[in-house]
Amino acid sequence: MKLGKLTLGIAIGLLAALGPAWAQQSRLDVVKNRGRLVCGVNAVLPGFGFLDQKTGKYTGFDVEFCRAVAAALFGDPDKVDYVPLDARVRFQAVQNGEVDVAFRNTTVTANRDGALGVDFLPVTFYDGQGVMVKKGRANSLRELQDATFCTTQGTTNEKNITDYIRAQRWRNAKVLTFEDGAKVMNAFLQGRCDAFTADKSQLVGYRATAPRPEELVILKETISKEPLAGFVRENDSRWRDALSWIVYATIQAEEYGITQKNLDQFLKSEVPEIRRFLGLEGTLGQDLGLPRDFVVRVIRAVGNYGEIYDRFFGAKSPFYIPRTGTLNALQRFGGLMYSPPFR
Amino acid sequence: MPRAKDLLLQAVVLGLVAWGLLSLLAEARSRMAAQGIPFSFAFLSQEAGFSLSEGLTYAPGEGLRPFFPSDTYLQALLAGFLNTLKVALLGIFLATFLGLLVAAGRLSANPLARALAAGYVEVIRNTPLLLQLFVWYFAVLLKLPSWENALSWGGVLLSQRGLVLPQVGLGGGVLGLALGLFAGFFLRKRPLWALGALFLGVFLGWVLWGPPLVFAPPQKEAFGPRGGLLLSPEFAALLFGLVVYTAAFIAEVFRGAILAVPRGQWEAAYALGLEGRDAFRLIVLPQAVRIAVPPLANQYLNLAKNTSLGVAVGYPDLFSVYGTVANQSGRSLEAILLVMAVYLTLSLGISAAVNTYNRRVALRWRL
Structure with missing residues (x-):
């Protein structure tokens, strides 16, 4: 009898929880009311998203976009709670609303957009998959037809290398996968596998953290295209619009030549399109559900796209990835970085 | 008739609980559908397109053979299950053996053997299994010659x-x-x-x-x-890790069981003229086994479920393959339901096997 009452209690509790329909509101309002952004990032990829053991802070190219969003919404780039996501759980975390947005070196693909219940933001980095080996092991991919390739589980890299091996009809090649890049790197350095395959930018990041980076070689071949972008839950246009234009703002700022340093001079500009862009005129910000001066806040906090890039992948950073002549250059310099107009 | 009233109440409660769970599931389905993710197991017959570092799967007409990327998601999950089964069964066998040895050490008259066995149990039992797996894999097996x-x-x-x-x-x-x-x-x-x-x-x-x-x-x-x-180092790391870890608990189960046999049984055996070894083998051990079997079943279940840590050392066990399948196909809810059902079946299977043995050794009371 006692047990019966307990079960009855549980059943009633369950019904009460089910009762009120969850109100459907845009994530934009949820985040604004909360006053903080919950951002999914990588914690183990130097250069993109990395939890610095000394300072206890997240740093990296992807992390800057979380900061840009917090700056745009709250005027404070530090109002972010970071959630480290490994490759396997990142889409679920966004689907379930555990994080508001993920900037986590994620490739846009048709399958993910269509089948995973997420929508992608504009591309922030054009990458391609490469292969890293120890010096002297191989000079080109062709020599690796019997090799063991290590990579991260649940990534496009895992599928690409499998596709590549199948296309080349390599019978003895093997693919070994681990949960995260740090473990892949560990196994690779110890000699468990002959090659580490991942996006080239990641390989650069991992190589820089190796005890002797000069002994690792990234082969020239690129076996796939990997456009990386942030992503949000599907069917929330207001939230996605707001985030997309925050990303575009960093690119547009670079096109105009607006930087963290010269922002104040631009705020005195009389050119109508600059005044509109910076929110001195018009209602672009309000229309997107953002503060009027969101662009100014973003640039003040993180700078324009070029500045963000240089901080993490510039010549002075340990993860130097040349930008000139690559897809990541501005469109007018032959790249693919281009913002639709702010008007 | 209070009995009928009780039954009715129970039935109502049961119905409410079932209804609650079903509506939760229906809610999840409709929410997923709203996000453009229909609930369906049809993906299982699609081509997987990823590779597994090791593992056999079943293909109609070919029997058991290595898994290929052109196989289906279902065949990938099957390969993961067979990998899990391989580690679990071998692990149970070896852990029982090692556990017996350590228990013998703990009960030994030799103080060195006793101290060694006690040290082993305390160190292994009081550190996390995941940590031990990392040590086995990264600090032991990968330190072997290139x-x-x-x-x-x-x-x-x-x-x-x-x-x-x-x-x-x-x-x-x-x-x-x-x-x-x-x-x-x-x-x-x-x-x-x-x-x-x-x-x-x-x-x-x-x-x-x-x-x-x-x-x-x-x-x-x-x-x-x-x-x-x-024999891959990933397999070996998981097997060694599970065996060494579980054996520490099994040793304690055996030790406890042997000590639980009343002292009078030993004395009775000696009084019958049995030597120490025979007294143990013929009188004490059969009674100790009777006591050890139920807690032993728990340890076997733990070992079987802990195989899901294989993903940490790159071993493609069922849970690891599930991770890849969920990520590559986007069908995480369907896949996790399937995987939970499989683990449940595996655990119930082990329970059933141990229970059958338990019934055979258990005391039968005669009036």
């Missing part, structure tokens, strides 16, 4: 790429071996004659048809072995 410097004894290669054994095949002379065994079986009452018959069979077979067993040693190539039987 493939270029692989240790080699008579066709066996040991390196951080794993242990490669020569493949053993049946040769023509196996007929002689079979005949020898057959004859030996009939002569089993006379061991010397039986042995003679066995040798004669093998010898005749060898002369007539060639060696009974053929060893095909692996070829050492630049990037890995060709041929041979490979």
Whole structure:
């Protein structure tokens, strides 16, 4: 009898929880009311998203976009709670609303957009998959037809290398996968596998953290295209619009030549399109559900796209990835970085 | 009639709970559908497109064979399940054996053996299994010589790429071996004659048809072995980790069980004139086993479920394959339901096996 009452209690509790329909509101309002952004990032990829053991802070190219969003919404780039996501759980975390947005070196693909219940933001980095080996092991991919390739589980890299091996009809090649890049790197350095395959930018990041980076070689071949972008839950246009234009703002700022340093001079500009862009005129910000001066806040906090890039992948950073002549250059310099107009 | 009222209430409560769970599931489905993710198991028959570092799967018409990227998601999950099963069964067997040894050590009269066994149990029991797996994999097995410097004894290669054994095949002379065994079986009452018959069979077979067993040693190539039987370091790390960890608990189960047999049983055995060894084997052990079996079942279940940590050391067990399938197909809810059902079946299977044994050894009370 006692047990019966307990079960009855549980059943009633369950019904009460089910009762009120969850109100459907845009994530934009949820985040604004909360006053903080919950951002999914990588914690183990130097250069993109990395939890610095000394300072206890997240740093990296992807992390800057979380900061840009917090700056745009709250005027404070530090109002972010970071959630480290490994490759396997990142889409679920966004689907379930555990994080508001993920900037986590994620490739846009048709399958993910269509089948995973997420929508992608504009591309922030054009990458391609490469292969890293120890010096002297191989000079080109062709020599690796019997090799063991290590990579991260649940990534496009895992599928690409499998596709590549199948296309080349390599019978003895093997693919070994681990949960995260740090473990892949560990196994690779110890000699468990002959090659580490991942996006080239990641390989650069991992190589820089190796005890002797000069002994690792990234082969020239690129076996796939990997456009990386942030992503949000599907069917929330207001939230996605707001985030997309925050990303575009960093690119547009670079096109105009607006930087963290010269922002104040631009705020005195009389050119109508600059005044509109910076929110001195018009209602672009309000229309997107953002503060009027969101662009100014973003640039003040993180700078324009070029500045963000240089901080993490510039010549002075340990993860130097040349930008000139690559897809990541501005469109007018032959790249693919281009913002639709702010008007 | 209070009894009927009780039953009615129970039925109502049960109905409410079932209704609650079903509506939760329906809610999840409709929410997923709203996000453009229909709930369906149809993806299981799609091509997987990823590879597994090891594992066999079933293909209609081909039987058990290695998994290929052109196989389906279902075949990938099956390969993961077989990998899990391999570790779980081998692990249960080895952990029981090691646990018995350690329990013997803890109860030994020799103070060194006692201290060693106690130290082992305390250290292993009080550190996380995940940590131990990392130690086994990254700090022990990957510290073996590199493939270029692989240790080699008579066709066996040991390196951080794993242990490669020569493949053993049946040769023509196996007929002689079979005949020898057959004859030996009939002569089993006379061991010397039986042995003679066995040798004669093998010898005749060898002369007539060639060696009974053929060893095909692996070829050492630049990037890995060709041929041979490979035990991967990922498999070994998970197996060692689980066996060493679970054996510490099993040892305590055995020790407790042996100590739980009343002192009077020993004394009674001695009074009957049994020596120490026989007293243990014939009187104490059968009673100790009776006490040990139920808690032992718990340890077996733990070991079977802990195989899901394989993903940490790169071993493609069921849970690891699930991760890949969920990520590549986007069907995480369907896949996790399937995987939970499989783990449940595995656990219930182990429980059933142990319970059957338990019923056989349990005391039957006669009035």
